[in-house]
Structures are given as structure tokens and as C-alpha cells.
Amino acid sequence: MKLIFEKSVKGRQGFQNPRSDVDLKAGIPSQYLRKVDCPFPEVSELDVVRHYTALSQKNYSVDTQFYPLGSCTMKYNPKFTETVAAIEGFCNLHPLLPQLKQGEKFVQGALEVLYHMEQLLCEITGMDRFTMQPMAGAHGELTGAMMMAAYHRRKGNRKKYVIVPDSAHGTNPATAATAGYEIVSVQSDQNGVMDINDLKDKITDEAAGLMVTCPNTLGIFNSEADKIAEMVHAVDGVMYCDGANLNAILGRCRPGDIGFDVVHVNLHKTFSTPHGGGGPGAGPVGVKKKLMPFLPISMVDRCDDGTFYLNYDYPDSIGYLAPFYGNFSIILRAYAYIIMAGEEGLREVSNHAVLNANYIRQRLKERFHPAYDRLCMHEAVFSASKQAERGVHAIDIAKYLIDQNMHPPTVYFPLSVKEAIMIEPTETESKETMDRFIEACFQADDLSREHPEAFHGLPKTTPVTRPDEVKAAREIHTNYFQNR
Amino acid sequence: MFPYIPNTDENIKDMLKAIGVPSIDALFEDIKLRHKPRSFNIPEGKSEFEVIEHIKRLASKNVAGLIPFIGGGYYDHYVPSAVMALASRGEFYTAYTPYQPECSQGTLQALFEFQSAICALTEMEVANASLYDGGTALYEAVMMAGRITGRDKVIMDGGVSPIYRKMIRTYTSNLHYEFRETPVVHGQSSREEIEKLLDEKTAAVILQNPNFFGTIDDHADVIEKARHLGALAIESVYPISLGILKTPGAMGADIVTGEGQSLGIPLNFGGPYLGFMATRKKYIRKMPGRIVGETTDRNGQRCFVNTLQAREQHIRREKANSNICTNVALCALQSVIYMSLLGKQGLKGLAQLNLDKAEFARREIEKIEGVEVKRSSPTFNEFTVYLPVDASIVAEAMIHKGFAAGFPLGRYYKGMEQYMIVAVTEKRTKEEILGYVKALKEVLA
Numbered sequence: 027m028k029l030i031f032e033k034s035v036k037g038r039q040g041f042q043n044p045r046s047d048v049d050l051k052a053g054i055p056s057q058y059l060r061k062v063d064c065p066f067p068e069v070s071e072l073d074v075v076r077h078y079t080a081l082s083q084k085n086y087s088v089d090t091q092f093y094p095l096g097s098c099t100m101k102y103n104p105k106f107t108e109t110v111a112a113i114e115g116f117c118n119l120h121p122l123l124p125q126l127k128q129g130e131k132f133v134q135g136a137l138e139v140l141y142h143m144e145q146l147l148c149e150i151t152g153m154d155r156f157t158m159q160p161m162a163g164a165h166g167e168l169t170g171a172m173m174m175a176a177y178h179r180r181k182g183n184r185k186k187y188v189i190v191p192d193s194a195h196g197t198n199p200a201t202a203a204t205a206g207y208e209i210v211s212v213q214s215d216q217n218g219v220m221d222i223n224d225l226k227d228k229i230t231d232e233a234a235g236l237m238v239t240c241p242n243t244l245g246i247f248n249s250e251a252d253k254i255a256e257m258v259h260a261v262d263g264v265m266y267c268d269g270a271n272l273n274a275i276l277g278r279c280r281p282g283d284i285g286f287d288v289v290h291v292n293l294h295k296t297f298s299t300p301h302g303g304g305g306p307g308a309g310p311v312g313v314k315k316k317l318m319p320f321l322p323i324s325m326v327d328r329c330d331d332g333t334f335y336l337n338y339d340y341p342d343s344i345g346y347l348a349p350f351y352g353n354f355s356i357i358l359r360a361y362a363y364i365i366m367a368g369e370e371g372l373r374e375v376s377n378h379a380v381l382n383a384n385y386i387r388q389r390l391k392e393r394f395h396p397a398y399d400r401l402c403m404h405e406a407v408f409s410a411s412k413q414a415e416r417g418v419h420a421i422d423i424a425k426y427l428i429d430q431n432m433h434p435p436t437v438y439f440p441l442s443v444k445e446a447i448m449i450e451p452t453e454t455e456s457k458e459t460m461d462r463f464i465e466a467c468f469q470a471d472d473l474s475r476e477h478p479e480a481f482h483g484l485p486k487t488t489p490v491t492r493p494d495e496v497k498a499a500r501e502i503h504t505n506y507f508q509n510r
Numbered sequence: 511m512f513p514y515i516p517n518t519d520e521n522i523k524d525m526l527k528a529i530g531v532p533s534i535d536a537l538f539e540d541i542k543l544r545h546k547p548r549s550f551n552i553p554e555g556k557s558e559f560e561v562i563e564h565i566k567r568l569a570s571k572n573v574a575g576l577i578p579f580i581g582g583g584y585y586d587h588y589v590p591s592a593v594m595a596l597a598s599r600g601e602f603y604t605a606y607t608p609y610q611p612e613c614s615q616g617t618l619q620a621l622f623e624f625q626s627a628i629c630a631l632t633e634m635e636v637a638n639a640s641l642y643d644g645g646t647a648l649y650e651a652v653m654m655a656g657r658i659t660g661r662d663k664v665i666m667d668g669g670v671s672p673i674y675r676k677m678i679r680t681y682t683s684n685l686h687y688e689f690r691e692t693p694v695v696h697g698q699s700s701r702e703e704i705e706k707l708l709d710e711k712t713a714a715v716i717l718q719n720p721n722f723f724g725t726i727d728d729h730a731d732v733i734e735k736a737r738h739l740g741a742l743a744i745e746s747v748y749p750i751s752l753g754i755l756k757t758p759g760a761m762g763a764d765i766v767t768g769e770g771q772s773l774g775i776p777l778n779f780g781g782p783y784l785g786f787m788a789t790r791k792k793y794i795r796k797m798p799g800r801i802v803g804e805t806t807d808r809n810g811q812r813c814f815v816n817t818l819q820a821r822e823q824h825i826r827r828e829k830a831n832s833n834i835c836t837n838v839a840l841c842a843l844q845s846v847i848y849m850s851l852l853g854k855q856g857l858k859g860l861a862q863l864n865l866d867k868a869e870f871a872r873r874e875i876e877k878i879e880g881v882e883v884k885r886s887s888p889t890f891n892e893f894t895v896y897l898p899v900d901a902s903i904v905a906e907a908m909i910h911k912g913f914a915a916g917f918p919l920g921r922y923y924k925g926m927e928q929y930m931i932v933a934v935t936e937k938r939t940k941e942e943i944l945g946y947v948k949a950l951k952e953v954l955a
Binding site: 027029030031034038039040041043044046047048050051052054055057058059060061062063064065066067068069071074075077078079081082083084085086087088089090091093095098100101102103104106108109110113114115116117118119120121122123125126127128129131132133134135136138139146149150152161162163164165167168172175176195196197199200201202203204205206208209246247248249251252275277278279280283284294298300301302303304305306307308322344345346347348349350351352353354355356358361362364365366367368369370371372373374375377378380381382384385387388389401403424425428433434436439453454455456457483485488489490491492493494495497498499501502503504505506507508 | 511512514515516517521522524525526528529530531534537538539540541542544545546547548549550551552553554555556557558561562564565566567568569570571572573574576578580582583584586588590592595596597598599600601602603604605606607608609610611612613614615616617619620621622623625626627629630631633635636637639640642643644645646673674676677679680681683684685726727728752753754755756757760776777778779780781782783791794800801802803804805806807808809811813814815817818820822823824825826827828829830832833834835836837838839840841843846847849850851852853854855856857858859860862863865866867868869870888902903905906909914917918921936937939940943
């Protein structure tokens with residue numbers, strides 16, 4: 027399909043600017059002017075509409091396909107949250123208004139949303155306070171790691187490294203490095219949780235903290251989490267919970283109660299805001315009392331008269347993290363989702379997410395090697411090791427599933443599992459959908475026995491076949507204009 | 511009952527039987543009694559109708575209908591209807607990062623087009639597929655300059671958004687960077703002060719055009735001096751202004767960042783917004799974030815993939831260029847739709863219209879006794895006004911007359927308590943501008 031730039035016809039326009047009513051044409055000295063007009067495409071509105079509609083149809087999405095992408099929680103995004111986000115009083119609100127004198131008076135509704143959302147997230151996770159500023163999960167991790175560093179600096183602790191399990195998401199070590207720490211990795215044991223003995227060896231007085239996903243990226247809740255917290259606290263380390271998998275434990279346990287000091291929550295996962303083809307997300311971070319002084323400014327606090335205000339009076343704060351108050355319209359959608367679900371709804375979410383994952387785990391394990399043969403939480407991790415012996419790898423199975431009109435699970439993550447296939451159905455999928463998926467996986471397994479070579483040209487039903495990634499990295503063609 | 515869970519009682523029974531457990535509770539055996547929540551008091555659920563009514567009530571607590579003359583890097587531009595109509599299609603909206611390129615060509619091609627549009631706008635060679643916002647993009651540019659030069663001193667022009675400067679300080683507080691800030695003189699970057707600080711330890715000079723005071727500059731000379739000493743020039747830009755203003759590419763900038771909110775994204779009380787970054791091709795491997803590249807499939811057909819992933823956290827872990835994972839792909843999509851609708855002539859016309867309306871407003875405001883428009887160098891659609899009294903008091907009084915009159919500078923610049931920046935976009939009518947002037951006169955009387 028052509029690029030929008032390739033559809034350009036000189037003189038065509040897709041939009042009419044408002045007419046000028048000021049009867050004046052201002053000039054700027056020519057040294058400050060651009061020499062060549064910006065070569066945006068010259069297309070009509072209909073051209074644009076057809077172009078992007080056609081592009082959209084080349085995507086798989088939750089609205090159109092089963093999307094069991096492990097660790098991403100691709101649940102259905104209820105449409106009413108879009109109605110909520112488009113409410114005029116919120117979507118056109120300028121973020122600098124509350125920074126005017128007495129300005130908070132004019133944005134009380136928005137501040138109330140932030141305040142109540144903070145209370146809800148504290149109650150859901152068992153933390154004492156939340157910052158809404160982080161704009162994605164990894165951004166939340168960075169916030170947490172910076173608060174961890176501020177805490178140690180304040181206490182005069184000499185800390186050098188952060189401990190992460192080998193099953194950790196890549197953002198965990200990348201984040202700790204960005205916050206100035208070295209990384210020490212801990213192995214998983216035969217049950218798929220952190221190897222306690224290996225951990226004991228690695229916890230020293232120089233450990234700044236432990237970053238761990240709970241439940242972990244193998245879909246397993248570590249029953250020893252509270253004991254590990256005690257070990258980390260014994261060296262005054264900070265327990266960081268990557269809350270990417272919160273969808274599994276709503277109402278069943280709270281990170282704050284089992285010893286975590288910091289948690290980030292991916293609103294675009296657990297609280298169902300749209301993933302948008304890779305964001306925007308939101309990654310609010312909750313902390314226990316000991317880390318509260320270091321929260322980014324501003325915080326939304328409440329006056330005695332019940333009104334809300336932005337509080338910048340946190341002298342030990344790590345500072346400004348976002349330009350304003352976080353991805354407000356994402357927070358608003360998640361807030362709407364939580365108040366609609368209520369306590370019972372949230373509990374049901376986790377119950378069914380875990381039920382569905384275990385159903386898939388149990389059914390698939392007769393053909394696929396489970397990474398750990400035990401009950402799982404919200405996602406089930408397999409290894410395509412048996413199929414790989416026949417020359418069919420996890421990526422081949424993924425491509426096969428694309429031809430069955432399903433988005434594949436996550437593959438090759440976690441790195442600690444060879445040929446990993448990570449399946450997260452979420453609570454919004456029906457048994458019929460999952461049965462079709464299981465059937466497709468079985469067919470892939472059959473095919474791997476009978477015609478392993480048949481996988482090589484897959485997928486066949488998509489607008490393009492397998493791209494040449496080596497060529498992309500070698501030629502580096504990332505801009506339509508570069509060869510012009 | 512929560513309506514988004516399709517399992518029936520019959521389904522639950524069948525699945526539990528297949529799994530071989532007696533109840534859903536049994537699936538949670540790893541969560542022991544001692545892990546149980548100490549509390550979980552969430553209000554009872556509501557229906558869709560009730561939730562929407564509740565949130566409309568909250569929205570009504572915000573003051574509606576203020577006529578905005580406030581900018582500060584975030585502007586009230588018109589968003590054509592087609593932008594959201596297309597970007598909110600479920601196929602875009604409910605997909606995720608394009609890990610499987612064969613079934614993500616829609617997102618991938620749109621992001622390639624976005625990168626191309628950013629390159630066109632800035633006259634740079636390569637761009638990434640977005641960062642969170644203009645401030646984090648600028649922080650990432652500092653980190654990138656550090657990686658390229660191996661140096662740690664950074665000079666920040668005082669005309670760079672004070673919000674961004676605060677953000678950069680937060681992010682680098684655990685890293686070894688030395689920051690030096692230089693003043694703005696007569697509205698433009700102080701050549702003298704920057705040159706004094708520039709040396710062979712300097713990783714980068716950070717500039718902004720138009721700057722926070724709204725004035726326009728041509729940084730080519732500063733950039734040349736930086737290059738001479740092996741330092742990089744980072745330029746933060748306002749995309750709409752590039753419809754007519756000299757581009758950072760033409761000035762010779764090495765890394766360009768910006769806030770793309772003005773490109774079809776509502777103000778949303780602070781986010782989500784759109785950070786973008788562009789640079790020279792030779793630095794592409796040092797750039798953070800996702801990059802979409804063109805290639806061919808097995809049939810030789812053009813297609814698009816996430817490329818140079820060896821820079822990223824999911825491959826390089828602690829050695830990655832950045833920890834960024836999820837970015838703001840949907841905002842990038844909104845902006846490329848917006849840029850396509852505007853087109854070549856539309857963008858230029860829009861920039862001129864902003865310039866004209868701001869010029870009209872400036873002339874009218876200047877007529878008010880005691881008010882001065884500081885303008886030793888040209889401005890785009892925002893300018894700095896000097897008031898005979900504290901600007902924050904004026905801004906407050908103006909709200910009661912129905913105007914968000916501008917942003918008083920005293921909050922971020924000591925000694926500038928009587929100054930305010932005023933923004934005028936294409937949406938402001940002559941009548942609104944004259945109404946503003948009348949109100950300001952009354953407030954000052």
C-alpha cells in the first residue's frame with residue numbers, strides 16, 4: 027500500500043483553516059524563516075479517511091481478534107470509557123490553569139478525580155500514597171527507582187546495586203541502570219520462583235533493593251514473597267513490586283500487605299485503558315510511609331474545607347517527573363472502569379482471569395511442555411521445546427496462529443524459558459474463543475509432526491509475509507524523504 | 511454483575527472440571543491465609559449510565575467556557591473531526607506494540623509516516639516513533655548526547671521551558687551530569703554566556719525555539735560554536751511554528767525534540783501528550799525509543815518493522831539506551847492524521863494565521879496604558895507582556911471576566927512577577943481578542 031506522501035497531488039487540501047478576521051498580515055525577518063515549505067502530503071479529507079481506514083484494517087486488535095499476548099493484559103476496553111474521556115469539561119482543560127493564583131478553584135472536578143483515584147489505588151494495593159505522574163509502566167519503575175535512591179541518600183546508606191530475578195521484564199534492569207545502579211540477577215528455582223539460596227548469596231549491605239513482578243512473569247505467585255521482603259528489609263533495602271500483573275490478584279492480596287514498599291500499576295493493563303498500538307499508558311506509583319517524602323511534586327491534597335489543591339510543599343521530593351499531573355485522560359478512563367466494577371467486579375476480574383489461564387494451561391499441557399507444571403495465575407507459560415525438536419520454533423507457532431486469525435501469545439519471553447510461549451487470555455474472553463485457540467494450537471502441534479516444513483512460509487493470510495528484519499537493520503530506511 | 515466477563519455458571523463448572531479443582535478459590539492456593547488483604551473496601555459497582563452521570567457532575571466542577579490565551583508550551587489549537595474519527599478505530603485503539611509485524615502493518619506504516627512527517631517538519635534525517643512528552647524527550651536527548659560524546663557537562667538556555675528544565679534535573683539526579691544555565695537577554699539566547707561556558711567537556715547545549723517567552727531566534731551561530739568544540743546542539747521546538755520558521759535542521763541542530771500536543775491532541779489537563787525526537791542518521795543507534803524501518807517481505811513487497819531493536823530494553827536490558835517500552839503510539843497516529851489533513855499549504859497557512867492573530871492582539875494590548883509588550887526580537891504566537899502590577903493578580907482577576915489571560919512568569923522566573931506570557935492561536939477571534947483587551951483595561955483601571 028502507498029504511503030500517504032505517495033498519494034500527494036499538488037494543490038490538494040484536506041482541511042480549511044479558519045478565515046482570518048484580523049485584517050493584518052504579520053511579517054518576520056527572512057533570516058528567521060524556513061526556506062522550503064514543509065513537504066506534508068497534499069491530499070483531500072477523503073484520501074486521509076480511506077488511507078487510515080485501510081491501514082487500520084491491516085492490524086489485529088482486541089476489537090477484532092483474540093489477543094492473548096502474555097504480560098500485556100489485552101482485555102476488552104469498554105467503550106463507555108471513551109465517552110467519559112471526551113467529556114468537554116475534562117478534555118479541553120488547560121493544565122496550567124491550577125498554577126494560576128487561586129487557580130485550583132477552577133479545576134476542582136479534575137483534582138477530585140486524581141484524589142479519589144489515588145485513594146482507590148491505595149486501597150487496591152495496600153499502599154499509603156500514590157503519584158499519578160508516571161506516563162507508562164517503565165516510567166513508573168523509573169519513578170520508584172529514583173525514590174529508592176533518594177531514600178538511601180537521605181539515610182546515608184551506601185548502596186550499589188539492585189537485585190532482579192532472571193525472569194524479569196527488560197525494563198526492570200534498564201530502569202535500575204538509569205537510576206544509577208548496577209544490576210545483580212537471581213535465578214529461578216524448579217518451582218518457577220526466585221531461588222531463595224541464590225538470593226541469600228546476593229543480598230548484602232550494598233543491595234539498594236529488589237525489583238520483582240508479583241505475580242511473576244512466569245505467572246506464578248511466590249508464596250515466600252513476604253519472607254523475601256523481610257530479608258531485603260534486613261539490609262534496609264527497598265522492595266519494589268512491578269505491578270504489571272496486578273490483574274491476577276485483585277482482592278486476593280495486596281502488595282502493601284506482604285511487604286512491598288513501592289508498586290507501580292499499569293492502568294492500561296489491569297484497568298483496561300486502550301493500548302493504542304503501543305501507548306499512551308499510565309503507570310501510577312504507590313509507596314509506603316517511609317518513601318512518602320520523596321514522591322514527585324505536585325501531589326493532590328485536601329484542605330479542611332474539603333476543596334482540593336496541588337501541594338508542592340514536599341522538600342525531599344525527587345521533583346518534577348511529568349510536566350503536569352500524569353496522563354490525565356488515561357487516569358480518568360481507569361477511574362471510570364474501577365468505579366463501575368466496584369469491589370465485587372474487581373474480584374471477579376481476577377477470578378476469571380486466573381480461571382481462564384488455568385483452563386488453557388491444563389488443556390494445552392498434553393501437547394506443549396509447561397514451563398512449570400503447576401497451577402498458574404493470570405497467564406500460562408509453555409516451552410515449544412517438543413516442537414523445536416521437530417524444527418518448529420515458538421515463532422513458527424506464532425505465525426501459524428496469525429493465519430488462524432488470532433494474535434499470537436508473547437514468544438521468547440521470559441528469557442529464562444527456552445522457546446517460551448506466554449499466554450494471557452484475560453477475563454474478557456469466552457470459553458468458546460479459548461477452545462478455538464486451543465484447537466488451533468493442537469493443529470499447529472499436529473502440523474509440526476506431519477509437515478514441519480509447512481511452517482516456513484507462514485503467515486500466508488496477512489497483507490505481508492515475513493519481513494526481512496536483517497535488511498531493515500542494515501539499510502536503515504526510516505524516513506520517506508531520506509532518499510529524495 | 512460486571513458485564514465484561516462472559517463466563518456463565520455452566521462455563522465455570524466445565525472449566526473447573528477440566529482443570530481438576532473444586533472451586534475458583536482453589537486456583538489461588540499459592541496465596542496463603544497470611545497474605546490476605548487487610549482491607550479491600552471499594553464502593554459498590556455502578557451501571558454505565560450512573561458512572562457517566564457521576565463523571566459529568568465532576569466535570570461540571572471545573573470552570574467551563576474560559577477563553578484561553580494561555581499557552582506555555584501547550585496550545586489550544588483546533589482538532590479536525592477526522593482525527594479522532596480515524597484514531598479511535600478499534601483496530602488502532604485496541605492493538606498493542608507491533609511485535610508481530612505481519613498483523614500490525616497498519617500501526618507500523620502509520621508510525622513510519624509519522625517519523626517521515628517529523629523529519630519533514632524539522633528537516634532532520636531520522637526520527638523515532640515517539641516518547642512520552644516534550645519534557646521526557648528533552649531528558650532523553652541529554653542522555654543521548656552523553657552517550658555520543660562521552661561528556662557530562664550540559665548548558666541549558668534559560669529560554670528552555672522551566673518545566674522541562676525541572677524535569678531534566680529530576681531524571682539526572684542520580685547520574686553524573688553538571689548543568690549550567692544561561693540567561694535570556696533581550697528575548698534571545700545569550701551568546702556571550704553560552705560561549706563562556708562552552709568547552710571541551712560540554713556534551714550539549716540545550717536551546718528552544720520559539721523560547722518560553724515566545725521569542726524567535728536563529729541558533730545557527732551558537733550551534734556552530736558548539737560543534738567546533740565537539741558538543742552537540744539540542745533544539746526543542748514547537749511544531750506549528752515550523753510551518754514558517756527556520757527549521758532546527760537548517761540551523762544545524764544535532765538532536766531535535768518537541769511537544770507534539772499542538773498536532774491534533776487535546777489539552778487533556780496534562781496528558782497524554784506526544785514527545786518526538788529527530789536526529790542525524792549517524793546517531794540513530796544512540797537514539798532511544800522504537801524506530802520503524804522499511805524493508806521487504808518474502809515476496810519482495812514493501813513492509814515495515816520495528817528496527818534496530820538491539821538499542822532497546824527488551825534486548826539489551828541494563829545496557830539499553832533507555833528504559834522506555836510503551837510510548838505514545840496512538841498520539842503519534844493522531845498527529846500524523848492531523849499533519850496529513852493540514853498538508854503543505856494548510857500548515858503554512860495555519861502558522862501564518864497564528865502569527866497574524868498574535869500580532870493583532872499584541873498591537874491592541876500595547877495600546878493599554880501602563881502595559882508594555884517586551885519585544886526586542888520577533889515572536890510567533892506567544893509574547894511577553896509587562897504589567898504595571900503583579901501579573902498573578904491580573905490573571906486571577908481576568909478569570910472572573912471569563913479569560914485565561916496568560917501565564918504569569920513569576921512562578922518560574924524570580925524578578926519577573928509583573929510579566930505574563932500571552933498565547934493567541936487560530937481559534938481566537940477578533941471579537942475575543944478585543945474583549946480580552948477591554949477586560950484587561952478594566953482590571954488595570
